[in-house]
Amino acid sequence: MIKIAYYPGCSLLGTAREYDESLRAIVKKMGIELVDVPDWNCCGASSAHSLDHDLSVALPGRILMQAESLGLEDLVVPCAACYSRLMMARHELMEDAALKARVCEMTGMEFRGTVRPINIIEFLQKYSDTFTDKITAPFDKDVACYYGCLLVRPPKVTNFDRPEDPRSMDEIMSLLGSKPVEWDFKVECCGAAHSITRAGLVGKLSSKIIGNAVHRGAQAIIVACPLCHSNLDMRRNFINKAAGRKYDIPVLYITEAVGLAMGIGEKELGLHRHTVKVRYPEKVKVEAEPRPKAAAATKPTPAAQTEQTEEA
């Protein structure tokens, strides 16, 4: 049995618990054992770095140091925000000896740098052999793979995929039998932590993302971050308000899509916990491009109108 260190993070115990449930369900079938970081704490998320730099390194620093005690190299971090904070802390602790000394003094522990955080995409890429041979119900949908900010940026720190047009998630979805659509908002920000303080702004940013995915013919949006998921799914009423129309495209964690393809039940994957019901709109014929110009010219807003009919 392959053993991997696991840092769930706070969201995966609460609003993103289906992300944790679906990950645990798929690794069971993949023959991988996740070992939780002992007595893990919060990474500090967006608040620690906003107010106190040393704290923003010490909190994720403590997680890395706790993980080192497991003697495992890879630490899988499904939350993109936690992943970003852990990578940032590791980067700074490796580069800045004075900061490292301060942080070790603060935590009362030693930092050796033996643990390497990996995000969920890297994890699925690395162990793709353990699920591709178990695909019983291909996820044959047209999907928009949404990477968001923190998996790919800052490129110097995460050093993962192409920062402007990443491909790794698209490749995994192709393995599951999906057709990833080409779209424009792969790495755009959903509004992240402003969800509580400025829900209207989040609705505005996220409605552009959903609108483009629908326009490009996606039947589902695939995400790898609890913040992206809660903004695109839980905040759908703000999105619909900003867009002035109702979108029903479902948003799935990549682990849920892997689980569905492996034939795991919807309930076990936590799909019932979504705000937007997981029902896929009809497939759109994108091959029809280029659209007849004459027909488009007679309509006042061709893009919006075609979307409406595609949705119906």
Next chain:
Amino acid sequence: MSATTHHHDADSLAHKLNNATGVSPTRCYQCGKCTAGCPMAEEMDYTPSHILRLLQLGLEGSEDRVLRAYSPWVCLTCEVCYARCPQEVDIPKMMDFLRSESARLKKVNPRAADFLSFHKTMLDSIRYVGRLYEVGMIMGYKLRSWHFLEDVLMAPSLFFKGKLKLFPHLIKNRKNISQIFKKSGNARTEAAK
């Protein structure tokens, strides 16, 4: 890039920024790529490139405008600016510094008061629980910011979906966490002297 406007005293904000974070505003040649890609630019009072310009000039009053700006608080730390900057100016790190500096000097923009409440409530949750306790954090924020009724309608549906936990997950070694908070607070007061 060494225009006469770019020389700074040791007590200038640009100099302090450079000392604390290694970020140098003088590297910016005002191409505006950061502002062009910023999803929050239209919400800001000063765009990212404008803030850099104010720091470069270091004129009387311009530093105060930067510290009292709304921009750093509405910044999402999405890192688009840094990823695209041809001069590799770490703007998100600069925004972090400006937030903590303006909070320390009590110059937080009045429109950003609720952002500060949010961050403080979140850090309180981590300090006492060790983890982010979503329900407690949101309730604490509502009390601090006086936004009582927002989002209350969502609570029952989230509860029935099993997403709201009524009790926090306490970690065991909370003493260690409070020690981290205490020591980093002390270090900050030391640095400020």
